[in-house]
Amino acid sequence: MSGTPGSLRTRLLVRIGAALVAVCAAMALAAVLAQRALLLDHLDGRVMDAAEHGLARSSLRPGDDRDLTFPDGNGHPDGLLAARLDAHGAVTAAAVTGPGSTPRTLTAGQRAALRGIAPDGTPHTRTVPGLGTYRVTGLDASGVRVLAGLPMDDVRDVLNRLVVVEAVVGAAGLAVAGCVCAVVVRRQLRPLGRVAATAADLARVPLGHDRLTGLPRVPEADTGPGSEAGQVGAALNRMIDQVETDRAARRRGEERMRRFLADAGHELRTPLASIAGYAELMNRGTGPVEPMLAWRRVSAESARMTGLVEDLLLLARLDEGRPPRSAEVDLVDLVAEAVREARAADPERTWRLAPHLDAPALVIGDATGLGQAVANLLANAHAHTPPGTTVVAAVEATAERRVIRVRDDGPGIPPHLLASVFDRFTRADASRSRRGPGDAGSGLGLAVVEAIAAAHGGRTAVRSAPGHTEFTVELPPATETEGELPLPAEVSGLSEQR
Numbered sequence: 001m002s003g004t005p006g007s008l009r010t011r012l013l014v015r016i017g018a019a020l021v022a023v024c025a026a027m028a029l030a031a032v033l034a035q036r037a038l039l040l041d042h043l044d045g046r047v048m049d050a051a052e053h054g055l056a057r058s059s060l061r062p063g064d065d066r067d068l069t070f071p072d073g074n075g076h077p078d079g080l081l082a083a084r085l086d087a088h089g090a091v092t093a094a095a096v097t098g099p100g101s102t103p104r105t106l107t108a109g110q111r112a113a114l115r116g117i118a119p120d121g122t123p124h125t126r127t128v129p130g131l132g133t134y135r136v137t138g139l140d141a142s143g144v145r146v147l148a149g150l151p152m153d154d155v156r157d158v159l160n161r162l163v164v165v166e167a168v169v170g171a172a173g174l175a176v177a178g179c180v181c182a183v184v185v186r187r188q189l190r191p192l193g194r195v196a197a198t199a200a201d202l203a204r205v206p207l208g209h210d211r212l213t214g215l216p217r218v219p220e221a222d223t224g225p226g227s228e229a230g231q232v233g234a235a236l237n238r239m240i241d242q243v244e245t246d247r248a249a250r251r252r253g254e255e256r257m258r259r260f261l262a263d264a265g266h267e268l269r270t271p272l273a274s275i276a277g278y279a280e281l282m283n284r285g286t287g288p289v290e291p292m293l294a295w296r297r298v299s300a301e302s303a304r305m306t307g308l309v310e311d312l313l314l315l316a317r318l319d320e321g322r323p324p325r326s327a328e329v330d331l332v333d334l335v336a337e338a339v340r341e342a343r344a345a346d347p348e349r350t351w352r353l354a355p356h357l358d359a360p361a362l363v364i365g366d367a368t369g370l371g372q373a374v375a376n377l378l379a380n381a382h383a384h385t386p387p388g389t390t391v392v393a394a395v396e397a398t399a400e401r402r403v404i405r406v407r408d409d410g411p412g413i414p415p416h417l418l419a420s421v422f423d424r425f426t427r428a429d430a431s432r433s434r435r436g437p438g439d440a441g442s443g444l445g446l447a448v449v450e451a452i453a454a455a456h457g458g459r460t461a462v463r464s465a466p467g468h469t470e471f472t473v474e475l476p477p478a479t480e481t482e483g484e485l486p487l488p489a490e491v492s493g494l495s496e497q498r
Helices: 005-058 108-112 153-204 228-284 291-319 331-345 367-383 445-455 489-496
Strands: 081-085 091-096 124-128 132-141 144-151 327-330 350-357 362-365 390-397 402-408 459-465 468-475
Touching: 005 081, 005 132, 005 144, 005 153, 081 132, 091 108, 132 153, 153 228, 228 291, 291 445, 327 331, 327 367, 331 350, 331 367, 331 390, 331 402, 362 367, 367 390, 367 402, 367 445, 367 468, 445 459, 445 468
Parallel strands: 350 390
Antiparallel strands: 081 091, 081 144, 124 132, 132 144, 327 362, 390 402, 402 468, 459 468
């Protein structure tokens, strides 16, 4: 809808006025035509009566085609025109009655206007010079031919008065209708004016301003679905809601990006500073640190930085929405291998596998990525639990879902970290971490787990209390197969070992 409400109101009023004028003109024309037809029919009847009367009088003298005795006498209307015709249709005698009793003979020019009228009873309209317009008809009986006509002045007067009355009444009706339409249109377009004002206010708002609090909205009373203006207002409010939602999401994204860049810079700066320090000591060739110890620290910090960069690259690829490689993966084999590696790397804790299978534990996805997710969960348990902790990796498979659960009986996660435990660079307090300062994690492990699960159409969750912490990864199942999945011998052995 283009234009302001004022211009729209003007266009609507012009169009409504034009439509009303056209309707009134059509009705007036139809009324005039109907009235004219009615008046002409009545006049034709009177002309026919006069012609029949004249034929009856002229039949008394059939041999004299110049006899015009039938207009004589009283009872004839003023302006009655009478004529006799010969066998060839020529006017032999013609006269017209006037205010007096004696008819007046027509002149040659006036008689010429009556030529060509056949005496067959058909009405004709002729203009007689000096007399005006007449309605004329002719009759023929036994060789006696007469014409009779009456003036159409009365018909024209009535039609003229009818036109004047209809014009006056139509103009008054149009004026009243125009006023009513103007009021109705103005009232109906008033909500649209408020919608336009809201849109104009919205256009003046600097949407890129960071401290923008709230956007103008169309009043609730102007958003009803019962009118077009209400529908436009509701649509505008929905658009404003979407704009605010997008702005809030953009602010959150920018805030996350700023925090991410700051955390990534901090995490990369620490190993780089350590590498630079040990490299400087080795270049000097002197100092309290042995060269082999310095090389080990440089290698450790390089490996830490490499792992951090690889995790960042993996998260970047997953954020781009690239679909993972698709293949059928058996979660029991995947988790069993991860538990086996964790037991070999950390004999100070008890690692167990607990499969609960009502269906084959098959999913469609990337075995490497899913293996990394399970390894990160086990590494998180290793990093944040004391020696002697029991860590259980459970695999559940039903017809509807596949679930990996990693739980431990360690000290638990602080409540204030539960809501952000899967956020990037979120790390537990130093008192919970069991690693040394040089081995502190980057806070990306659980973020990688969540990103890999989301890339496979799954989701993650965590529950924690002192003595019980459980991470859950739920994945959609692969195509169902019939029968139960037998456990491999090495998996059965892992589930029984302590």
